[in-house]
Amino acid sequence: MTEARTAEGVSTDQLAFFSDLHPPSSDFRRDVLEGLAATPKTIPPKYFYDRRGSALFDDITDTPEYYVMRTELALLDRISDEIAKRAGPGAVVIEPGSGSSTKIDKLLGSLDDPAAYVGLDISKDHLLAACEDLSRRWPSLKIGAICADFTRHVDLHDMPIPEGRRLVFFPGSTIGNFEPDEARELLKGIRDWLRPEDGFLIGVDRVKPRGVLEAAYDDAGGVTADFNLNLLTRINRELDGTIDTAAFEHRSIWNDAKSRIEMHLVATRDMDFTVSEQAFTMTKGETIHTENSHKFTVASFQALARSAGLEPVADWSDDDSYFTLHWLECGAEAW
Numbered sequence: 207m208t209e210a211r212t213a214e215g216v217s218t219d220q221l222a223f224f225s226d227l228h229p230p231s232s233d234f235r236r237d238v239l240e241g242l243a244a245t246p247k248t249i250p251p252k253y254f255y256d257r258r259g260s261a262l263f264d265d266i267t268d269t270p271e272y273y274v275m276r277t278e279l280a281l282l283d284r285i286s287d288e289i290a291k292r293a294g295p296g297a298v299v300i301e302p303g304s305g306s307s308t309k310i311d312k313l314l315g316s317l318d319d320p321a322a323y324v325g326l327d328i329s330k331d332h333l334l335a336a337c338e339d340l341s342r343r344w345p346s347l348k349i350g351a352i353c354a355d356f357t358r359h360v361d362l363h364d365m366p367i368p369e370g371r372r373l374v375f376f377p378g379s380t381i382g383n384f385e386p387d388e389a390r391e392l393l394k395g396i397r398d399w400l401r402p403e404d405g406f407l408i409g410v411d412r413v414k415p416r417g418v419l420e421a422a423y424d425d426a427g428g429v430t431a432d433f434n435l436n437l438l439t440r441i442n443r444e445l446d447g448t449i450d451t452a453a454f455e456h457r458s459i460w461n462d463a464k465s466r467i468e469m470h471l472v473a474t475r476d477m478d479f480t481v482s483e484q485a486f487t488m489t490k491g492e493t494i495h496t497e498n499s500h501k502f503t504v505a506s507f508q509a510l511a512r513s514a515g516l517e518p519v520a521d522w523s524d525d526d527s528y529f530t531l532h533w534l535e536c537g538a539e540a541w
Contacts, residue, residue: 220337220338220341220349221334221337221338221341221350221351222322222348222349223350223351223365223366224334224350224351224352224353225350225353225354225365225366226330226352226353227352227353227354227360229328229353229355229358232250232252232253234445235445235482237249237250237253238253238441238445238481239481239482239484241494242481242484242486242494243484243486246492246495247488247492247493247494247495248494248495248496249437249494249495249496251469251496251497251498253437253440254434254436254437254496254497256436258436258440262429262433262436263433266429269425269427269429269430270425271421271422271425271426272422272425273418273422273528273529274379274411275306275378277524277526277528278309278378278409278529279308279309281522281524281529282312282313282531283312284522285522285531286312286315286316288520289313289316289407290316290317292405292519292520292533293317293320293373293405294318295318295319296318296319296321297317297318297320297321297370297371297372298320298321298322298324298367298368298369298370298371298372299313299317299320299322299324299372299373299374299375300323300367300372300374300375300399301323301374301376302326302356302374302396303356303376303380304325304327304332304333304337307336307339307343309375309377309378310323310340310375311343313375313377313407314344314347317373320347321347321348321368321369321370322348322349322350322370323337323340323344323348323349323350324350324351324365324367325340325349325350325352326351326352326353326354327351327353327354328353328354328355328356329353334351337349337350337351350365350366350367350368352365356392356395356396357388357395358395359395359398360395360399361398362398362399371403371404371405372399372400372401372404373404373405373406374396374399374400374408375407376396376406376408376409377407377409379409379499379529380409381393381408381409381500382411382466382500382501385498386500386510390510390513390514391514393510393514393515394514394515396516397514397515397516400535400536401536402535402536404535404536405519405533405534406533406535407531407533407534408531408532408534409530409531410507410532411499411501411502411528411529412501412502412503412504412527412530413465413502413503414501414526414528416462418528419460419501420459420460420467422467423458423467423499424456424457424458430456430458430469431456434456434471434497435451435454435456435471437471438454438471439451445481445482446480446481446482446483447479447480447481448479448481449479449481450479453473453475453477454472454473454474454494455471455472455474456469456470456471456472457469457470457472458470464500465500465501465502465506466498466499467498467499467501468495468498468499469495469497469498469499470493470494470496471493472491472493473488473489473491474490475490476488476489476490504521504523504530507530507532508521508532511532511534511537512537512538515536515537515539516534516535516536517534517535517536517537517538518533518534519533519534519535520532520533521533
């Protein structure tokens with residue numbers, strides 16, 4: 207039998223289905239040049255994740271200061287019976303953004319005989335690798351993959367998704383990386399995937415003491431600093447940049463007015479540099495804004511969810527109130 211492959215030669219033989227919606231690829235060069243020419247300067251955080259950046263992020267999750275991963279995993283363990291009861295037998299798990307194998311294994315292991323898993327991701331190679339790896343660990347599970355940009359509208363109505371109650375799983379604190387209007391649009395898009403009996407389990411990072419937050423994004427070992435600065439190394443390597451990476455420092459700050467942690471790269475001296483033969487100037491103290499991570503109270507996130515047409519049904523937090531998992535279902539129409 208001939209093995210099924212994508213045009214890039216990636217095997218799809220182990221999957222129940224693979225749908226490629228051909229999402230437009232990001233333009234690293236354009237986004238960097240536009241961001242460095244803007245005032246203030248900014249670069250989208252999605253460009254952190256080259257090979258080294260991805261490895262550094264994994265290291266961040268193991269630092270003592272970064273509470274998100276271990277807190278969420280412990281919470282998933284604690285509420286596993288409640289999640290299984292709400293999802294019911296034969297659930298179809300849909301995950302926008304193929305993330306941590308540890309988290310999805312923990313969720314699937316808590317459910318009552320889950321019927322299927324469907325991963326969505328903009329990166330075809332990452333998506334297929336994650337789904338095929340999952341198929342080896344869960345050989346009796348039907349596994350499908352959809353290559354799509356889930357931050358834009360994705361219509362699942364014509365997709366060959368197996369029958370069963372859907373459980374959309376969006377762990378971590380990814381929702382906090384979006385501006386409020388963007389987060390609302392993302393949640394509205396996910397609401398369109400849900401039928402009245404379906405559920406949506408989403409991880410949300412909480413507002414907490416400023417010192418805890420700033421330490422989580424500026425660990426004593428300097429892993430987060432290396433992660434942030436690696437973005438400049440990537441620009442130099444891939445876009446023929448002449449940036450003196452030693453002339454920048456990592457900074458994380460709590461913006462109380464916007465309830466978010468901001469990550470910046472701060473110039474420690476005046477400098478000139480080029481990227482793709484385009485010239486730029488920075489003055490000492492000027493920053494490149496690289497990431498936002500919005501934090502929520504239970505009430506503020508529930509208000510956001512309701513504005514997107516999602517009804518909060520249950521929520522679970524750790525003992526320190528650092529992190530919350532919310533169970534949402536279809537509610538009234540979005541505002």
